[in-house]
Amino acid sequence: MSKKPGGKSNPLAAAERADRNRKILIQVGVAIVLVGLIAAIGIGIAVKNAKKNDLGATPSIAATASQLANGATATIADNGAVRIGKPDAKVTVRVIADLQCPACKGFETANAQAIKDAVDNGTAIVEYNILAFLDRFSTTKYSSRAANAAYCVATADPSKYLEWLTTMFDQQPPEGSAGLTDDRLIEIAKSVGLPDSVGQCIKDNSYSKYIEAKTKDVLTSGVQSTPTIFVNGKQLSGQDLALPSGQFKPDAMAAIIAAAAK
Template identity: 50%
Template sequence: MNTTQGGWSTLPSESERARHNRKVLVGLVAGGVLFALVVAVCVGVVARDLTKDFIGTPRPVQNASQVPVANQLPAAPAGVTDNGAIRIGDPGAKVAVRVVADLQCPACKAFEAANAKVLEDAATSGSALVEYNVISFLDRASSSQYSSRAGNASYCVAEADPSKYQAWLAAMFEQQPTEGGDGLPDDQLIEIARTTGYADPAVAQCITDRKYDAYLRAKTTEILASGIKSTPSVFINDRQVTDAKQIFAPDGLAPLITAAR
């Protein structure tokens, strides 16, 4: 701002100009922070409105570089795909549903509760091939590395008999431990396997030995590096389902599977 001295307009001194510039800068920064807060609040409101009627929202995953990986990928469990997925149903089906989940993830439990029957019926009827990519990025959510122990158990039972896998998966999610606790011990994992039809001592041994732990961790790193940002991540014929209503509403995937035929 110009000043007036004896009827003459004079430019401000360097010190006055510096003070003025600092005030302008502070005002701009404050305004930018306020704008960012307003945008964040608006985005939060939209997100809450989208999912307020559902049990959970997809769980963000940690950076892939934080997941341990073996120096060499060990032999894969029998019957899994190249990306480590467990296949249930007819490989020749016109529709393929892929689910990426962590057995410690509460949102994955919500997805399972909403769509387990849809996926079981689709696999049984041959209307869809269902692929389960169980990963482990939530070990720090328990004191006993439950995420990776449960993921290892997933491979143990699937290798023994994939026809019973979906019943085992449902039981695992029904008994999912709370985050931050001890997680289910191995003997309870063995009991869940036994009650869902996996009584073979080799399955119990596979669980206690954590036979596929290194493979699971390597595949987790690979899957996260492929662009997976949250769990559950659900794909139908390689197209990701992003609508929370379709993921968490009861039988939400049913119309999408029908439409994809």
């Protein structure tokens, strides 16, 4: 300790040391607060991103359930599509649809059998992206509930999936209505041979977060309407599929798939 001559302490030096120590403590305190604030911000961002990227329950088709007729298999593609067909098929047909969409019903009525035939004979794999574009046109988010039912059916028994889709479009409710009830969705699933377990999946709306995320992904990719159809990655035009009247050409997909397979 610094002292005046005679051994007495130097009050000025002591005051300087106290002031210096106080500044150091203040600086340390500020640093601790800043570190804590940065950590809190980082944790907040991480939690927000985790919630944003949380897909909830993710549908999958068990290997034991994926074998269909004639060597076809079923999987859930990365884009969320239910993928059905022989792995070595020359043609991939991707159908982006909403089960509440009247034009999608028109496309299916005209082409469902042609697509099924191509899958059954090994020419094509079909990928159905059943998503929720039209929730605003029902009072019960029917598009989302129907898309959820699509995953419930695919994961329960993919061999019934194409038949179920046809039945669902046959019973499509009008836009602006409440849509089909969950009980009716369950009845339709059971009518094509799905097990009772599919009912709980439909009632729980098990895949709602996944559907929301995949719908956003498809919209972000540039798809703005349904149905949107791709064959081997190329988007089909209205001229490919529709008559001048606007109605879908019956079995137009049969010729398109045959040409793509050559």
